[in-house]
Amino acid sequence: MGEVYYITTSGTLRRDENTILFENQDIKKKIPIENVSELFIVTEVSTNTKFFSLLSEYDIVAHFFNYYGYYIGSFYPRESKLSGHLIIKQVEHYLDKEQKLYLAKSFVIGSIINSEGIYKIDTKEHLEALKQASNTQEIMQVEGNFKKLCYKALEELTGWDFEARTKRPPQNPLNALISFGNSLVYAKVLGEIYHTPLNSTVSYLHEPSEKRHSLSLDMAEVFKPILSEGLIIELLKSKAITEKDFLEEAEYCYLNAEGRKKFLRAFDDLLKSTVYHPKLKRNVSLKTLIRLELYKLVKHLTGEEYYLPVNYHSLKR
Amino acid sequence: MRIILFYDIDTTEKKGQRRLQKALKTARKYLTHVQKSVFEGNLTASGIERLKNEMLKVVDKEKDSLIIYILEDTTNYKREILTNIKDPTDNLI
Numbered sequence: 239m240g241e242v243y244y245i246t247t248s249g250t251l252r253r254d255e256n257t258i259l260f261e262n263q264d265i266k267k268k269i270p271i272e273n274v275s276e277l278f279i280v281t282e283v284s285t286n287t288k289f290f291s292l293l294s295e296y297d298i299v300a301h302f303f304n305y306y307g308y309y310i311g312s313f314y315p316r317e318s319k320l321s322g323h324l325i326i327k328q329v330e331h332y333l334d335k336e337q338k339l340y341l342a343k344s345f346v347i348g349s350i351i352n353s354e355g356i357y358k359i360d361t362k363e364h365l366e367a368l369k370q371a372s373n374t375q376e377i378m379q380v381e382g383n384f385k386k387l388c389y390k391a392l393e394e395l396t397g398w399d400f401e402a403r404t405k406r407p408p409q410n411p412l413n414a415l416i417s418f419g420n421s422l423v424y425a426k427v428l429g430e431i432y433h434t435p436l437n438s439t440v441s442y443l444h445e446p447s448e449k450r451h452s453l454s455l456d457m458a459e460v461f462k463p464i465l466s467e468g469l470i471i472e473l474l475k476s477k478a479i480t481e482k483d484f485l486e487e488a489e490y491c492y493l494n495a496e497g498r499k500k501f502l503r504a505f506d507d508l509l510k511s512t513v514y515h516p517k518l519k520r521n522v523s524l525k526t527l528i529r530l531e532l533y534k535l536v537k538h539l540t541g542e543e544y545y546l547p548v549n550y551h552s553l554k555r
Numbered sequence: 556m557r558i559i560l561f562y563d564i565d566t567t568e569k570k571g572q573r574r575l576q577k578a579l580k581t582a583r584k585y586l587t588h589v590q591k592s593v594f595e596g597n598l599t600a601s602g603i604e605r606l607k608n609e610m611l612k613v614v615d616k617e618k619d620s621l622i623i624y625i626l627e628d629t630t631n632y633k634r635e636i637l638t639n640i641k642d643p644t645d646n647l648i
């Protein structure tokens with residue numbers, strides 16, 4: 239529970255008495271610690287260890303992005319929800335080829351069915367190809383081919399040029415938006431993983447390498463079409479974000495501070511928006527939907543129920 | 556649940572000044588300070604209980620006034636800021 243707070247103006251963040259104080263020349267603002275669930279720091283701030291120990295005390299994950307809006311990393315407090323049993327299950331599913339393939343495919347299926355709702359493209363062929371895939375590489379290939387179609391549709395829907403996917407640095411506004419949007423989704427999923435007993439480094443579609451929370455990359459596949467691409471289409475179609483919101487040079491393109499603020503506001507609104515959950519028989523926010531998806535994964539790993547990715551567009555609003 | 560809290564601390568004695576400072580610090584931990592002695596925010600049921608407990612330890616039950624509104628999540632309400640100040644409860648800073 240509690241709010242996600244987004245810091246987009248530079249300043250200092252520190253502990254003051256028993257709460258968080260954000261301060262710069264113009265603003266002095268206290269953030270009620272009991273009401274913070276997560277922090278997105280999308281600018282340059284200075285801070286100290288006392289601030290981090292306060293976050294740790296309250297189990298608050300903080301995500302940091304640099305001046306250009308690149309994801310730097312997250313402060314992931316000492317975990318309080320540990321389960322050795324589940325970690326063993328996670329690893330078992332990784333080591334068993336069939337099990338690993340099942341989960342890797344599930345995440346891509348999630349990505350495809352949720353993209354279908356956004357782009358309205360035919361997915362039959364790709365889902366069929368996915369069924370035939372016998373290793374991760376082939377799955378990635380199917381996903382790659384499908385993504386190409388999506389990006390083409392994205393160009394048509396928004397009327398903006400995409401050309402090819404370029405990262406580090408993105409070279410045009412659409413690429414800049416996708417980079418920023420996707421990194422927000424990774425961070426958000428990671429923030430939810432923290433509150434489950436899942437270990438964020440054991441993954442199935444992406445290789446679990448060092449220094450990465452790769453399980454959040456896996457689960458993000460399911461939510462990227464909704465929380466990143468869908469949002470981009472909406473923002474560009476409604477002209478909420480225009481050319482003025484980008485910082486464009488010959489070699490790179492980034493969202494400027496104003497553009498980032500608009501994007502974050504829309505992202506937050508979307509996370510708070512609710513859909514009807516047929517199983518729980520009540521409305522849940524998208525933020526909760528991410529958490530529920532992770533619990534479904536837990537149930538799959540412990541052998542209670544097979545994991546099937548959520549079809550967002552089939553849920554009633 | 557949406558919470559609105561306000562207090563009136565009797566500061567005729569010096570002790571009152573200290574209670575006022577303490578009340579401010581405690582309330583700030585849970586809620587956003589929106590006006591002089593008015594606070595707003597969202598809390599869970601357990602958060603509300605903790606807030607009540609902590610506040611009651613600070614105030615003088617005979618001399619001070621402490622009032623809290625609790626709006627259930629299902630309550631429909633409209634909140635309008637009629638002047639040009641920035642919304643103090645904004646979560647985008």
